[in-house]
Amino acid sequence: MDMKQHDTPLLDALIRHVETHDSYFHVPGHKQGRFFDKGGRPYFEEILKLDLTEVGELDDLHEPTGVILEAQRLAAHAFGATQTWFLVGGSTVGNLALVKTVCAPGDGIVVQRNSHKSVFNGCVLAGARPVYLQPARDAATGVYAGVSAEQLRGTLKRHPNVKAVFLTNPNYYGMAQPVDELAAVCERFGVPLIVDEAHGAHFSVHPQLPRSAIVSGATAVVQSAHKMLPAMTMTAMVHAHGTSAFREKLQVALTQLQSSSPSYPLLASLDLARKYYATQARCDVEKSLPVVKWLRDEINGRGEWKALSPDDPYKLILQRPGWSGYEIAAGLRSEGVPLELSDSANGLAVLPLGLGVRECDVLLQAVDRWSDKARVPKGSTWDVPPLDLPDVSVDLPLSQVVQQDGEWCPLEHAAGRIAKRAVLPYPPGIPVVLPGETFSRRVVEYIQFLLSYGARFQGVKVTPSNTYVEVVK
Numbered sequence: 001m002d003m004k005q006h007d008t009p010l011l012d013a014l015i016r017h018v019e020t021h022d023s024y025f026h027v028p029g030h031k032q033g034r035f036f037d038k039g040g041r042p043y044f045e046e047i048l049k050l051d052l053t054e055v056g057e058l059d060d061l062h063e064p065t066g067v068i069l070e071a072q073r074l075a076a077h078a079f080g081a082t083q084t085w086f087l088v089g090g091s092t093v094g095n096l097a098l099v100k101t102v103c104a105p106g107d108g109i110v111v112q113r114n115s116h117k118s119v120f121n122g123c124v125l126a127g128a129r130p131v132y133l134q135p136a137r138d139a140a141t142g143v144y145a146g147v148s149a150e151q152l153r154g155t156l157k158r159h160p161n162v163k164a165v166f167l168t169n170p171n172y173y174g175m176a177q178p179v180d181e182l183a184a185v186c187e188r189f190g191v192p193l194i195v196d197e198a199h200g201a202h203f204s205v206h207p208q209l210p211r212s213a214i215v216s217g218a219t220a221v222v223q224s225a226h227k228m229l230p231a232m233t234m235t236a237m238v239h240a241h242g243t244s245a246f247r248e249k250l251q252v253a254l255t256q257l258q259s260s261s262p263s264y265p266l267l268a269s270l271d272l273a274r275k276y277y278a279t280q281a282r283c284d285v286e287k288s289l290p291v292v293k294w295l296r297d298e299i300n301g302r303g304e305w306k307a308l309s310p311d312d313p314y315k316l317i318l319q320r321p322g323w324s325g326y327e328i329a330a331g332l333r334s335e336g337v338p339l340e341l342s343d344s345a346n347g348l349a350v351l352p353l354g355l356g357v358r359e360c361d362v363l364l365q366a367v368d369r370w371s372d373k374a375r376v377p378k379g380s381t382w383d384v385p386p387l388d389l390p391d392v393s394v395d396l397p398l399s400q401v402v403q404q405d406g407e408w409c410p411l412e413h414a415a416g417r418i419a420k421r422a423v424l425p426y427p428p429g430i431p432v433v434l435p436g437e438t439f440s441r442r443v444v445e446y447i448q449f450l451l452s453y454g455a456r457f458q459g460v461k462v463t464p465s466n467t468y469v470e471v472v473k
Helices: 009-020 041-048 067-079 090-102 117-126 149-158 179-189 244-257 264-279 281-300 325-334 357-373 398-403 441-452
Strands: 083-087 108-112 129-133 165-168 193-196 220-223 236-240 306-308 315-319 347-350 406-410 460-462 467-472
Touching: 009 067, 009 264, 067 083, 067 236, 067 264, 083 090, 083 244, 090 117, 090 165, 090 193, 090 220, 090 236, 090 244, 108 117, 108 149, 117 129, 117 398, 129 149, 149 179, 165 179, 179 193, 236 244, 264 281, 281 306, 281 315, 281 357, 315 325, 325 347, 325 357, 441 460, 441 467
Parallel strands: 108 129, 108 165, 165 193, 193 220
Antiparallel strands: 083 236, 220 236, 306 315, 315 347, 406 467, 460 467
């Protein structure tokens, strides 16, 4: 291991600045917390000392030459990339920038249909024409997972002029794809493979975890450091190989899309997360993997419960026959343990890489308390089977669809109408309907079913009298 991975150049520069400078005469207006609200100050004051701007040796995220550049180079070395960029707008801004990098208006791009909404929004901003890849569904959970190399090969043969392939690895539930096989297909067809690896920042840190996409042949990869590494919310990284021209275009796109006033506490937390990944994460995973297995076995030993971890052991899928995932999440939340997300059949717990027995006991006790209170099954939720995502391509660029005039239509009358706005349960943020796709009666019933179980949606307007979706006028 490179001993420099113990260094934190950006954090060290911030601390030196705090210790040697008064910050009265530049932004931000709270002046390192001195003029912050008194009621909130006790909760914010330590972090406000580091909430600085591009002064002195603190460098510039958009044209780094000093400590930010050094921190990003350390990250590239740690994660196995040619070049790495720090992001303060989450994986979302990385996905937007990557689509913009590979596509000009009118260009085609192969997109996995169960991608995060930010990938489709990237197509809108770039004026790209997505060609959708229909993912396979995992039989045990009903969740859409990945695509096969054979499927990708067939799609590229039918669409030889696409500029890139954009896949997701892993999905929200920790189901991984054979990225090395998919990357080999892309290389054969001469197109870059871009991967949204928001939930896989910890991959490759231990041999029992899946390999990360950036070391499996992908051209560029986005990772949300804040999801699985100890970094602050909204932090992410883009790792890239590719030509220098590709990386220069990506740099320009990130400069256009990221804030010109990036948060230094967020950037410094990325510096620390990289240090953790490079120096401590493997040890934590080595110690916690037996604990993770013990937790899964304990839950499965409770008879009516199932605990699954398809590829990533730190994503724990919870099922209780006769109960929807929404009911599972609500039940555990009532016992003081909120889960990450839920769907019609599953609740999802995201486990820390340093999981210990104490954290396991918190979850197990909540499971036992709720099980004692809620013993009567309410009937299987699988009477409405999971939705088949539309296996179509939009005839117009998404950017043209969303610019058309729209109107709010009662959901029960939406069948046969063309969507102007994406409709997606959030989390996980996977669109049920995309702009340009037609609402079918099955889609309408599926949305109504999820709403009846308490799912939260984006792109749906709920009023006391009715529920509406936006359609092309």
